[in-house]
Amino acid sequence: MTPKTPSAANETYRLPKRLFDARCRACWFVFGLLCLTVASFATLDLQLAKIFSADSAARMGKFLLELTSPTADPTFLKKLWVATFETFAMSLVGTAIAATLGLLLALPASKTHDADPARGRGVTRLLLNALRSIPELMWAALLLISAGLGPFAGTLALGLHTAGVLGRLFAEAIENAPQNAAFALRARGVSEGRVFLYATLPQVLPQLMSYTLYRWENNIRAAAVLGVVGGGGLGQMLSFHMGLFQMPETSSILIAMMLLVALVDVASYGARRVMQR
Amino acid sequence: MTPNSMTNSPGSGTTLATQRDPAWMGRVFWFLAAIAIAWPMLVATEFKPWVLFEPSSLKPTLKFLGDFVPPKVEPGFLAMVAKETWRTVAIATAGIAIAFLIAVPLAIISIRVLSVSALTGRMNLLPASVRYAARTIAILLRSVPELIWALVFVRVVGLGPTAGVLAIALTYGGMLGKVYAEILESGEPHATTSLLRNGSGRLQAFFYGLLPQNSAELTSYTVYRWECAIRSSAVLGFVGAGGLGQQMDTSMKMFAGAEVATMLLVFIALVWIADSASAWLRKALA
Amino acid sequence: MKIALSGIDSRHPAARPDSVPAIRNVSVAIKEGEQIAVIGASGSGKTTLLHVIACALKPSAGHLNLGERDPWSLPTRELQALRGRLFLAPQTPPLPPRQRVVTAVLAGRLPQQSFIASVKSLFYPSDIPGAEMALARFDIAEKLFDRVDRLSGGERQRVGLARALASNASLFLVDEPLSALDPTRSKQAIASLTEAAKERGATLVCTLHQVETALASFPRIIGMKDGALAFDLPATQVTREMLHALYANKLDELNAPMPMSDELARPAAPAVMHCR
Numbered sequence: 001m002t003p004k005t006p007s008a009a010n011e012t013y014r015l016p017k018r019l020f021d022a023r024c025r026a027c028w029f030v031f032g033l034l035c036l037t038v039a040s041f042a043t044l045d046l047q048l049a050k051i052f053s054a055d056s057a058a059r060m061g062k063f064l065l066e067l068t069s070p071t072a073d074p075t076f077l078k079k080l081w082v083a084t085f086e087t088f089a090m091s092l093v094g095t096a097i098a099a100t101l102g103l104l105l106a107l108p109a110s111k112t113h114d115a116d117p118a119r120g121r122g123v124t125r126l127l128l129n130a131l132r133s134i135p136e137l138m139w140a141a142l143l144l145i146s147a148g149l150g151p152f153a154g155t156l157a158l159g160l161h162t163a164g165v166l167g168r169l170f171a172e173a174i175e176n177a178p179q180n181a182a183f184a185l186r187a188r189g190v191s192e193g194r195v196f197l198y199a200t201l202p203q204v205l206p207q208l209m210s211y212t213l214y215r216w217e218n219n220i221r222a223a224a225v226l227g228v229v230g231g232g233g234l235g236q237m238l239s240f241h242m243g244l245f246q247m248p249e250t251s252s253i254l255i256a257m258m259l260l261v262a263l264v265d266v267a268s269y270g271a272r273r274v275m276q277r
Numbered sequence: 278m279t280p281n282s283m284t285n286s287p288g289s290g291t292t293l294a295t296q297r298d299p300a301w302m303g304r305v306f307w308f309l310a311a312i313a314i315a316w317p318m319l320v321a322t323e324f325k326p327w328v329l330f331e332p333s334s335l336k337p338t339l340k341f342l343g344d345f346v347p348p349k350v351e352p353g354f355l356a357m358v359a360k361e362t363w364r365t366v367a368i369a370t371a372g373i374a375i376a377f378l379i380a381v382p383l384a385i386i387s388i389r390v391l392s393v394s395a396l397t398g399r400m401n402l403l404p405a406s407v408r409y410a411a412r413t414i415a416i417l418l419r420s421v422p423e424l425i426w427a428l429v430f431v432r433v434v435g436l437g438p439t440a441g442v443l444a445i446a447l448t449y450g451g452m453l454g455k456v457y458a459e460i461l462e463s464g465e466p467h468a469t470t471s472l473l474r475n476g477s478g479r480l481q482a483f484f485y486g487l488l489p490q491n492s493a494e495l496t497s498y499t500v501y502r503w504e505c506a507i508r509s510s511a512v513l514g515f516v517g518a519g520g521l522g523q524q525m526d527t528s529m530k531m532f533a534g535a536e537v538a539t540m541l542l543v544f545i546a547l548v549w550i551a552d553s554a555s556a557w558l559r560k561a562l563a
Numbered sequence: 564m565k566i567a568l569s570g571i572d573s574r575h576p577a578a579r580p581d582s583v584p585a586i587r588n589v590s591v592a593i594k595e596g597e598q599i600a601v602i603g604a605s606g607s608g609k610t611t612l613l614h615v616i617a618c619a620l621k622p623s624a625g626h627l628n629l630g631e632r633d634p635w636s637l638p639t640r641e642l643q644a645l646r647g648r649l650f651l652a653p654q655t656p657p658l659p660p661r662q663r664v665v666t667a668v669l670a671g672r673l674p675q676q677s678f679i680a681s682v683k684s685l686f687y688p689s690d691i692p693g694a695e696m697a698l699a700r701f702d703i704a705e706k707l708f709d710r711v712d713r714l715s716g717g718e719r720q721r722v723g724l725a726r727a728l729a730s731n732a733s734l735f736l737v738d739e740p741l742s743a744l745d746p747t748r749s750k751q752a753i754a755s756l757t758e759a760a761k762e763r764g765a766t767l768v769c770t771l772h773q774v775e776t777a778l779a780s781f782p783r784i785i786g787m788k789d790g791a792l793a794f795d796l797p798a799t800q801v802t803r804e805m806l807h808a809l810y811a812n813k814l815d816e817l818n819a820p821m822p823m824s825d826e827l828a829r830p831a832a833p834a835v836m837h838c839r
């Protein structure tokens with residue numbers, strides 16, 4: 001608003017906008033971020049100076065230098081191969097469990113049509129969120145008690161966390177699926193289970209598969225480190241050898257991990273391409 | 278249906294031989310192949326669900342789970358949990374802040390749009406190799422999981438949040454660097470290249486052409502990564518990087534179900550808050 | 564199946580509760596085995612009428628009788644059984660893109676199948692000859708094992724009609740079956756449809772945009788205008804003036820072919836972000 005009596009040298013509308021505007025969302029956002037960051041650094045008593053000290057730089061350098069000479073000892077490579085296969089199997093089985101469990105949970109978690117009472121929707125979504133918000137590694141640590149040390153705990157951990165993730169995505173996909181095919185079957189009194197099999201599932205299947213494959217790429221990375229808490233596979237080997245400062249072995253394990261991740265990425269990409277046909 | 282009516286419509290009648298489903302053999306094959314693949318996988322993962330129900334594992338599980346109710350709500354313990362929760366958030370935030378400082382130069386160096394020599398055809402050899410190197414660094418940093426960085430740093434700087442912050446900083450630095458570069462390269466380069474053509478410097482072109490165009494997407498991606506970092510930071514506690522994860526690890530090793538229950542609930546709430554905050558922010562920015 | 568509507572009002576659940584009903588005060592009696600075409604400008608309530616008869620839309624006033632019974636007072640189980648005996652063919656063929664034609668056609672049999680049988684049929688089609696026979700009536704038997712999304716719009720529409728024939732319904736409610744077909748195919752499709760209905764003594768109610776086809780192929784014509792019944796006469800008594808009144812100020816629709824209603828644009832898949 002321009003005042004009636006100009007008291008300033010310039011008309012107010014000619015003045016540049018005020019830099020700080022109480023409603024300026026971006027300013028508040030940046031300000032909040034800065035506060036959070038400063039508070040974080042202030043309360044953490046970080047020893048960043050220590051890491052840049054000559055001593056630890058030298059240790060770090062030695063560490064990294066040793067990593068460049070992987071071992072090729074045949075007996076070790078044999079063990080490494082077993083652990084690599086175990087990791088791969090964990091990611092695959094874990095993803096399969098997750099897809100199955102996720103689909104089973106996605107059905108009650110989705111409201112498929114307007115007249116659907118969807119009674120279990122709230123509870124199931126709560127369960128899915130709980131499954132999802134606990135990371136794989138935490139699940140693995142929890143499952144050690146009942147499944148014992150080893151790949152089974154890791155597999156279940158991957159399955160549970162990923163079931164939460166996939167279940168939510170699947171439920172969204174099912175709710176967003178086009179309605180006309182399902183409507184035509186419902187109009188004939190076909191039960192919900194068969195409406196899903198004959199109308200909804202064929203429509204959403206490509207999407208569900210592609211979500212699952214993306215999650216598989218994610219899970220191979222998770223499976224590689226689950227062993228650190230006792231979940232089997234490459235991670236278990238890694239934490240063992242790294243704990244003993246056996247750098248050549250550690251280096252070979254890291255290389256195996258990267259190769260495995262790259263392999264799964266390629267496989268998943270290929271599978272998605274095949275499915276798009 | 279009378280045979281007469283069948284022959285009335287053209288193109289029918291003669292072709293009506295009982296057919297077999299041509300897809301059947303393929304389905305049988307893939308079904309058998311799936312079993313053949315699944316079998317060794319199940320063996321390798323020691324997939325024995327009945328183990329869960331053997332008394333030797335069922336009893337401690339039930340005892341542990343029984344301890345979950347009621348969760349421990351003793352004031353001293355709650356204060357400790359609150360402090361560790363903040364540490365988890367702080368490790369994530371500090372890690373992301375350093376990751377940001379690593380990612381921005383990596384991204385700016387590695388994007389082609391800001392190349393002056395590429396304006397007039399091919400990029401020169403030296404800048405091209407610098408760009409390539411920046412990209413490689415980002416990919417290398419990203420391909421090592423943060424947990425492994427944490428294991429390394431715990432050995433170099435000792436137990437504590439420093440290892441967690443550095444681990445998040447390196448992995449997320451690589452991730453952010455790569456994705457920032459992808460976002461910046463994906464847009465319409467016209468505004469930026471015309472600035473460069475008119476003689477402005479690379480950084481000027483970045484701040485006046487490229488950044489305003491992509492700032493919303495960059496911010497929302499960073500905020501999303503912050504949410505991921507909170508989960509990571511809790512997980513890093515399990516290898517001794519401090520925060521909620523470390524306390525949870527301790528309590529689990531002592532089979533203290535009530536303590537674990539409290540911390541799990543707090544953690545779920547934390548993830549939920551971070552999730553909604555980041556969803557809200559991303560919506561506000563869009 | 565015999566149908567009787569008296570004083571039916573109906574409104575879509577999505578419509579505002581204070582809006583005028585999509586169809587108002589419609590009373591029609593249809594005898595078993597009768598064949599009827601419903602015509603009218605678009606938006607006149609033809610689809611709504613079919614949905615009311617199909618028990619897919621509950622009337623807000625009036626009385627509906629299907630085969631001497633009021634479907635909306637039946638217990639759920641019997642209502643579902645009744646629904647299984649009628650076939651509603653929506654205007655856009657309701658076929659999932661990646662389903663195979665044979666499966667899509669056999670889906671017409673679902674109401675009479677047990678759950679186990681329907682699951683088995685997904686792995687090996689339960690009645691390939693039956694599906695092929697139904698498709699042959701519309702001259703697309705050779706597409707039996709093709710995927711639905713590899714068919715043209717017209718072929719998909721004919722697969723939708725073949726599904727109707729594959730079902731053993733005693734009431735066919737067919738919505739705009741010709742919207743994607745050329746004139747020759749249209750004639751052939753309508754002939755197959757009416758012939759098949761006659762063979763099994765089923766009642767056929769068909770909404771149509773092609774007035775000439777309706778008058779030529781159906782003995783009885785119902786005209787709808789603005790949600791109300793404009794006329795209900797034998798085809799021979801429908802005059803040019805009546806048609807002009809029916810399509811008043813929408814005369815272009817009287818002669819022009821119906822624009823094929825495009826399939827609803829798919830909502831984009833939600834963007835997924837992963838932490839790794």
Ligand SMILES: Nc1ncnc2c1ncn2[C@@H]1O[C@H](COP(=O)(O)OP(=O)(O)O)[C@@H](O)[C@H]1O
Pocket residue numbers: 575576577578585603604605606607608609610611612
């Ligand atoms: N899904 C819907 N929600 C609300 N109103 C609708 C819906 N579908 C149709 N209508 C209303 O019902 C009236 C009749 O539509 P409809 O029966 O589809 O006409 P026709 O099939 O003759 O073209 C239309 O005027 C429209 O306003």
Ligand SMILES: [Mg+2]
Pocket residue numbers: 609610654738
């Ligand atoms: Mg219509």
